Each structure stands twice: as structure tokens, then as C-alpha cells.
Amino acid sequence: MSMMSFGLAGCAVGPDYQPPTRPIPDRFGLPQDISPAHAENAQILSVGEDLPGQWWECFHSSALNALVSRGLSHSPTLAAARSTLRAAQENVLGQYAGLLPSIDGHAGWTREKFPYAKSGIPNANASWGYYDLHVAVSYDIDVWGGIRRGIEREAALRDAVAAQLQAAYLVLTANIVSTAINAAMLSREMEEQQRLVTFEEEYLRTVEAQYQVGAASATDVALQRAQVAEQYALVPNIRARFFNARHALADLVGSFATDPRIPALDLNQLTLPAELPLGVPATLLEHRPDIRQATADLHAATAAVGVAEAARLPTFMLSGAWGDVAAHAAEFAVPGNGMAALAAQIVQPIFQGGRLLHNQRQAEAALSASAEHWRAVVYSSFHNVADILTQIAGDKDAFDADVVAERAASQALSLAQKQYRLGGISYITVLTTETAYQRTLITLIEARAARLSDSAALFVSLGGGWWNRHDNPILPDRIVPLDGSVPQ
Known part of the structure; x- marks a missing residue:
């Protein structure tokens, strides 16, 4: 990736x-x-x-x-x-x-109540709780x-x-x-x-x-x-x-x-x-x-x-999640409780009141001033x-x-x-x-x-x-490359 x-x-x-x-x-x-x-x-x-x-x-x-x-x-x-x-x-x-990619771990416990009005079924009020343990991954593809x-x-x-x-x-x-x-x-x-x-x-x-x-x-x-x-x-x-x-x-x-x-x-x-x-x-x-x-x-x-x-320009994003959902902590990793998700998303700014256009023009004017x-x-x-x-x-x-x-x-x-x-x-x-x-x-x-x-x-x-002068270096030891490589 x-x-x-x-x-x-x-x-x-x-x-x-x-x-x-x-x-x-x-x-x-x-x-x-x-x-x-x-x-x-x-x-x-x-x-x-x-x-x-x-x-x-x-x-x-x-x-x-x-x-x-x-x-x-x-x-x-x-x-x-x-x-x-x-x-x-x-x-x-x-x-x-x-x-x-950005990777985050999530762990939580949720208690919910299922109301009658939502289901339309008489006497359907019920409540339950569940545990959630999953890893979420998101990635912005730098197309532009x-x-x-x-x-x-x-x-x-x-x-x-x-x-x-x-x-x-x-x-x-x-x-x-x-x-x-x-x-x-x-x-x-x-x-x-x-x-x-x-x-x-x-x-x-x-x-x-x-x-x-x-x-x-x-x-x-x-x-x-x-x-x-x-x-x-x-x-x-x-x-x-x-x-x-x-x-x-x-x-x-x-x-x-x-x-x-x-x-x-x-x-x-x-x-x-x-x-x-x-x-x-x-x-x-x-x-x-x-x-x-x-x-x-x-x-x-x-x-x-x-x-x-x-x-x-449009932004391209990938996101996904993998983990388990169980009613009891002891039921994690039990077959059938696993969950996974994968999603792709494209976002194109349509109307921002001219803000993005003026931001670009401002950057171009600042470039001219810097020159x-x-x-x-x-x-x-x-x-x-x-x-x-x-x-x-x-x-x-x-x-x-x-x-x-x-x-x-x-x-x-x-x-x-x-x-x-x-x-x-x-x-x-x-x-x-x-x-x-x-x-x-x-x-x-x-x-x-x-x-x-x-x-x-x-x-x-x-x-x-x-x-x-070599006894008093001006720049720090780690120099950031500009060729796209990631420093170790």
C-alpha cells in the first residue's frame, strides 16, 4: 500500500x-x-x-x-x-x-435498550450488553x-x-x-x-x-x-x-x-x-x-x-476494521463472533464558498512575494x-x-x-x-x-x-529526505 x-x-x-x-x-x-x-x-x-x-x-x-x-x-x-x-x-x-496507514485499537462495552416504538412489536422492550474488541485501519491515498x-x-x-x-x-x-x-x-x-x-x-x-x-x-x-x-x-x-x-x-x-x-x-x-x-x-x-x-x-x-x-481535488481514503463482538468477555474468539469491514471513500469538495480557490490564490501571491x-x-x-x-x-x-x-x-x-x-x-x-x-x-x-x-x-x-566548523554542527543529526522515503 x-x-x-x-x-x-x-x-x-x-x-x-x-x-x-x-x-x-x-x-x-x-x-x-x-x-x-x-x-x-x-x-x-x-x-x-x-x-x-x-x-x-x-x-x-x-x-x-x-x-x-x-x-x-x-x-x-x-x-x-x-x-x-x-x-x-x-x-x-x-x-x-x-x-x-493509521492503525488504532478499540476496546469497549456497550449497554443498549431496544424500545417498543422502534420495533412495533408489543412487549418488545429489551436490553442487553456486549463487548467490542477490534482494530481499525485508515489510509489516505496521496493521489495528488x-x-x-x-x-x-x-x-x-x-x-x-x-x-x-x-x-x-x-x-x-x-x-x-x-x-x-x-x-x-x-x-x-x-x-x-x-x-x-x-x-x-x-x-x-x-x-x-x-x-x-x-x-x-x-x-x-x-x-x-x-x-x-x-x-x-x-x-x-x-x-x-x-x-x-x-x-x-x-x-x-x-x-x-x-x-x-x-x-x-x-x-x-x-x-x-x-x-x-x-x-x-x-x-x-x-x-x-x-x-x-x-x-x-x-x-x-x-x-x-x-x-x-x-x-x-478529490481525496481517496481506505478504511477497515477487524475484531470480535461478544456478549461476555469469555466468548471472544468464539466462531461466529468475528467481525470485519472494508470501505473505500472518495470525497470531492463541491461548494466551500470559494474558500479553497482563494486559499490557492493566496498561496500563489505569497509565492510571488517570496520570490x-x-x-x-x-x-x-x-x-x-x-x-x-x-x-x-x-x-x-x-x-x-x-x-x-x-x-x-x-x-x-x-x-x-x-x-x-x-x-x-x-x-x-x-x-x-x-x-x-x-x-x-x-x-x-x-x-x-x-x-x-x-x-x-x-x-x-x-x-x-x-x-x-565541524565541532559545532548547525543541523541536527537526522536530516529529512525529500525523495518520498520514510526515515527509519
């Missing part, structure tokens, strides 16, 4: 799913050379090079690696996504029951493939949930890395800002001393006091942002903000990846979770049209990669300029200190030069963190290399 079903269901109604195709450009739009002018921060793009499974290890920070590892093990968001995928998988497996299309739809929805798990995995690792970089940057920036406030305060004391001897005006003193207050006001703001980043990091790795095991990252211990693999643009369709989810949704919408179309959504997601994904590459190039140029500015300011400070020791300039000139140097140093810290964040964003935009 099952073989009959598979054969009849081989020609399922509705459109067969075809993977969407779209002309894909052979490049993302930027030249491959993004190496800065300074060799110690060189970085190149490698077209055709596949992404590593653990891309965060490219920053060569053991503390960062430990944070990501802990997040993958303890994140409740990722654990919930895995459980959601298991639920979707079990739902698909359950759909296969529609291809098999509606059940098969339903399985196909649920499997595609399972694939969409799997893509959501891939996205959760990618977002979690990306957020941990970007938050860690931000926390490390703010830590360094807070140190340099406090040092800058120290210079400004020393500068203020010098101006006040000059004012006492008539070498500076009251306006000079007031302006410097305002400068000190302005720079000092930035310290608590940076400190608050730093602790907020630390709290966010604790949340991402599945811990409390007070957890002392959250390591303090040093920006100098994060290495800018010397090589950024770009892969091949065409593989973006297979690797980006958002595209994979849109593809799975399109597959599900295609199968849903077949389900709606099959609902408008357009897939196109939009693909365009957005390629634009996202191109935007990040543009940001990488722009931040590389800004970093080059900041390095030149920092080195010039450092040289100016060194010369000013030498001239001051020789009596060629005043101490206030040295303080001014030191302040200028600290400002360029803070700007350089932010530029370096921006380049680190850009590198992480590129890894994420290309899919994060999850397909190269």
Missing part, C-alpha cells in the same frame, strides 16, 4: 521548486589593495580564499578566543535557537505519518501529492529555522568580537583621556602662575579652566561607555555583569588580520544566513501552492559587503592620516622638550604640545579600533565561515 502511495504521489500537483537564479557579479566593487602606507598594519583582500571556521582567531587574542568559546557554550539565545531547530525537525518527521507537498513545505520551513540558527550563531560571535574591541578601545581611550586632563590641569596651574605675575590675562585663565572642565567631563562619559560595554559582553557570554571571569582586553593585544579572505561572490548565496532563510522561505511558499491546489523578497535580500547582502569594503578603504586612509599626525605630534613633543631643556621655549609651549600629542593619540586609538571592527564586519558579511 505504501508503494502504491509513493507511486501515485510521484506526480504531485503544484509547481516544482527550482532554486532561484540571478546573474551574480564577479566582484564586490573595490580594488583588492587596501594595504595602508605603513607595513606594520598591512592588510590585503584575497579573492577566492575561503573563510576560516573560527574567524575571530585571526585577531590572535587568547582572551578574545576564550570569550567567544564561552559565549557559544553558555549563550541562552543560541541554546534557544538550537531547541527551536530541533522542534522544527521533529515537526517534519511527524509529517511523514501522513504517508502511512498534497501530503508530499506538505512534507516538502515543512522541511523547507525547517531549513529556514536552520538558517535562523546560523544567523544567531553569526550574530552572537560578531557581537562578542565587536563589543570586546569596543571595550578594549574605551579602556585605552579612558587612560589617555585621564592623562590629557592631567596635562590640561598642569597647563592651568602654569597659566594661573603667569596671571599672578602679570604674564597672562584673566581671559587666558578662564579659557583654560573651561578647557579643563570640558576635557574632564569626557572622562565619566567614556567610563560609563566602557562599563556598559563590559556589561553587554557579560550578557553575550551568558553571565552577570558582576562576573569577575570576564577578562579585560588590551587593544594592543588584538592583531589586525593581515589577510582578509573574500571568497567568491557567487558563494554568498550559499553562505549568508539571511539569503539561505529567504531561499528556504521561497521553497516553502512553492510547496504551499501544491498543498492548496491538492485541497481542491521578490529573495531578490531584495540578495541585493541587500551584496550591498552590505560592498559598503563594508568601502568602509575598510575609508578607515584605512583615515588610519594612515592619523599615523602621520601622531608621529608628527610625537616628533614635535620631543623637539619641544629638548628646546625647553635648553631654555629656548617656555614650559607652557611644552604643555600645549603634549596636549596636542594626546589628542592625536586618542584619535589613533579610535582609528585602530575602527579597522579591527571593519575586519570583523567583513567576516560576518560574508557568512562567518560557519560551514567550515
Whole structure:
């Protein structure tokens, strides 16, 4: 009977799913050379090079690696996504029951009374009881493939949930890395800002001393006091942002903000990846979770049209029963008490008020919308990669300029200190030069963190290399076949 079903269901109604195709450009739009002018921060793009499974290890920070590892093990968001995928998988497996007969066992006792009015025989009132023990079998023959299309739809929805798990995995690792970089940057920036406030305060004391001897005006003193207050006001703001980043990091790795095991990252211990693999643009369709989810949704919408179309066609059912009926339990299996039944049924919807027709039209409209959504997601994904590459190039140029500015300011400070020791300039000139140097140093810290964040964003935009990880499988062990076979 099952073989009959598979054969009849081989020609399922509705459109067969075809993977969407779209002309894909052979490049993302930027030249491959993004190496800065300074060799110690060189970085190149490698077209055709596949992404590593653990891309965060490219920053060569053991503390960062430990944070990501802990997040993958303890994140409740990722654990919930895995459980959601298991639920979707079990739902698909359950759909296969529609291809098999349904067998139920029945046991019961019935007491009946036979009334006079029903028989028309005087004094015919009587009552009796009997026991019933039988097995009932029912089977829906999937002539039009509606059940098969339903399985196909649920499997595609399972694939969409799997893509959501891939996205959760990618977002979690990306957020941990970007938050860690931000926390490390703010830590360094807070140190340099406090040092800058120290210079400004020393500068203020010098101006006040000059004012006492008539070498500076009251306006000079007031302006410097305002400068000190302005720079000092930035310290608590940076400190608050730093602790907020630390709290966010604790949340991402599945811990409390007070957890002392959250390591303090040093920006100098994060290495800018010397090589950024770009892969091949065409593989973006297979690797980006958002595209994979849109593809799975399109597959599900295609199968849903077949389900709606099959609902408008006749359904074929077989049913049967076998067992015994006896007045006393001891009389089961006595010859003459056996019963058996076999029935075939065809049901054709005749009038449903247009509901089935509109259901099919709704499914067809949803399929069209899913196809357009897939196109939009693909365009957005390629634009996202191109935007990040543009940001990488722009931040590389800004970093080059900041390095030149920092080195010039450092040289100016060194010369000013030498001239001051020789009596060629005043101490206030040295303080001014030191302040200028600290400002360029803070700007350089932010530029370096921006380049680190850009590198992480590129890894994420290309899919994060999850397909190269074998220690943390995304899909469950049992994969549902779509060829009509029933998993064992």
C-alpha cells in the first residue's frame, strides 16, 4: 500500500521548486589593495580564499578566543535557537505519518435498550450488553501529492529555522568580537583621556602662575579652566561607555555583569588580520544566513501552492476494521463472533464558498512575494559587503592620516622638550604640545579600533565561515529526505 502511495504521489500537483537564479557579479566593487602606507598594519583582500571556521582567531587574542568559546557554550539565545531547530525537525518527521496507514485499537462495552416504538412489536422492550474488541485501519491515498507537498513545505520551513540558527550563531560571535574591541578601545581611550586632563590641569596651574605675575590675562585663565572642565567631563562619559560595554559582553557570554571571569582586553593585544579572505561572490548565496532563510522561505511558499491546489481535488481514503463482538468477555474468539469491514471513500469538495480557490490564490501571491523578497535580500547582502569594503578603504586612509599626525605630534613633543631643556621655549609651549600629542593619540586609538571592527564586519558579511566548523554542527543529526522515503 505504501508503494502504491509513493507511486501515485510521484506526480504531485503544484509547481516544482527550482532554486532561484540571478546573474551574480564577479566582484564586490573595490580594488583588492587596501594595504595602508605603513607595513606594520598591512592588510590585503584575497579573492577566492575561503573563510576560516573560527574567524575571530585571526585577531590572535587568547582572551578574545576564550570569550567567544564561552559565549557559544553558555549563550541562552543560541541554546534557544538550537531547541527551536530541533522542534522544527521533529515537526517534519511527524509529517511523514501522513504517508502511512493509521492503525488504532478499540476496546469497549456497550449497554443498549431496544424500545417498543422502534420495533412495533408489543412487549418488545429489551436490553442487553456486549463487548467490542477490534482494530481499525485508515489510509489516505496521496493521489495528488498534497501530503508530499506538505512534507516538502515543512522541511523547507525547517531549513529556514536552520538558517535562523546560523544567523544567531553569526550574530552572537560578531557581537562578542565587536563589543570586546569596543571595550578594549574605551579602556585605552579612558587612560589617555585621564592623562590629557592631567596635562590640561598642569597647563592651568602654569597659566594661573603667569596671571599672578602679570604674564597672562584673566581671559587666558578662564579659557583654560573651561578647557579643563570640558576635557574632564569626557572622562565619566567614556567610563560609563566602557562599563556598559563590559556589561553587554557579560550578557553575550551568558553571565552577570558582576562576573569577575570576564577578562579585560588590551587593544594592543588584538592583531589586525593581515589577510582578509573574500571568497567568491557567487558563494554568498550559499553562505549568508539571511539569503539561505529567504531561499528556504521561497521553497516553502512553492510547496504551499501544491498543498492548496491538492485541497481542491478529490481525496481517496481506505478504511477497515477487524475484531470480535461478544456478549461476555469469555466468548471472544468464539466462531461466529468475528467481525470485519472494508470501505473505500472518495470525497470531492463541491461548494466551500470559494474558500479553497482563494486559499490557492493566496498561496500563489505569497509565492510571488517570496520570490521578490529573495531578490531584495540578495541585493541587500551584496550591498552590505560592498559598503563594508568601502568602509575598510575609508578607515584605512583615515588610519594612515592619523599615523602621520601622531608621529608628527610625537616628533614635535620631543623637539619641544629638548628646546625647553635648553631654555629656548617656555614650559607652557611644552604643555600645549603634549596636549596636542594626546589628542592625536586618542584619535589613533579610535582609528585602530575602527579597522579591527571593519575586519570583523567583513567576516560576518560574508557568512562567518560557519560551514567550515565541524565541532559545532548547525543541523541536527537526522536530516529529512525529500525523495518520498520514510526515515527509519
